[in-house]
Amino acid sequence: MMLVVTDLCKSYGKLQVLKSVNMQCKAGDICGVLGANGAGKTTLFKIILGLVKPDSGRVNLKAQGIKPIGGIVEKPALYDYLNAYDNLNLFCKSQGLKPTATDIYNRLQQVGLPIDRTDPVRNYSMGMKQRLGIAIALLNNPKSLILDEPFSGLDPLGISALRKLIIDLAEKQHLAILISSHIIDELSKICNTLYVIKEGEIIKSGSAQDIILENTTSFSFSAPNIKLSEALKCYDVKFKGEIAQVSVSTNQVPKLIQELSEEKIFITSCVPELDMDKLFQYP
């Protein structure tokens, strides 16, 4: 394991923000921390990055080297009045690096930023600032990366481009990556492992796929003429155009698809619909 969190506890005054949190992330894995506003995600990430001291518990980072972990909490801390090149150059120097111009251009290219923009980063879009923040977090080659709500404020295209960058960092550079969000869709498309945090407590953890399926109580089936199905009359179903949202458990799905195909209704997509109340319920 690259990153192991054991029994972390943290209180601010009478407020218990983290209650014995345990978590692990291995090289090449993307682990998601899903929780509502105020659940304790940022506090957890600040403790892992060494920015806040826990009351008790441990963070073990297995990597050697100057910087075992890098990350962005809340939002990328940038010098707004400098351009991307000068930002990177300054952060390199503050981290003891002496980069050549080529090193800096390579770093910008690694995160998909243009190398020919010379205007200050205050003009950059949120997605570009996130990318520059990631380039800075990756200086000195940490083995683990922490990203706190990296998708917030990004448009769908920006989300999908950033998702690709994060997946590349995990797959090609074998980084252990921890990402927080309060939106399950943002995490389900990228994470292998999920931790659900509620009021400072991890209430569910496991493979992202398993957690999604265990907390799915209905599926949306798309097919031309799905409204004409006789088989669906035996189920609790809501229609929206050519989509039928059917209350079925995961293991009933193959049987239903079979019944529909016998009626010559051929499914073009079958999407699990998460039950958010169930997801955030104590097990």
Ligand SMILES: Nc1ncnc2c1ncn2[C@@H]1O[C@H](COP(=O)(O)OP(=O)(O)OP(=O)(O)O)[C@@H](O)[C@H]1O
């Ligand atoms: N320095 C602090 N002093 C006092 N209370 C704090 C401090 N930092 C965080 N808290 C409180 O701890 C709780 C958890 O905050 P935290 O920022 O960790 O949650 P979060 O899950 O990241 O929320 P969000 O999704 O809104 O960013 C909140 O009630 C917050 O007000």
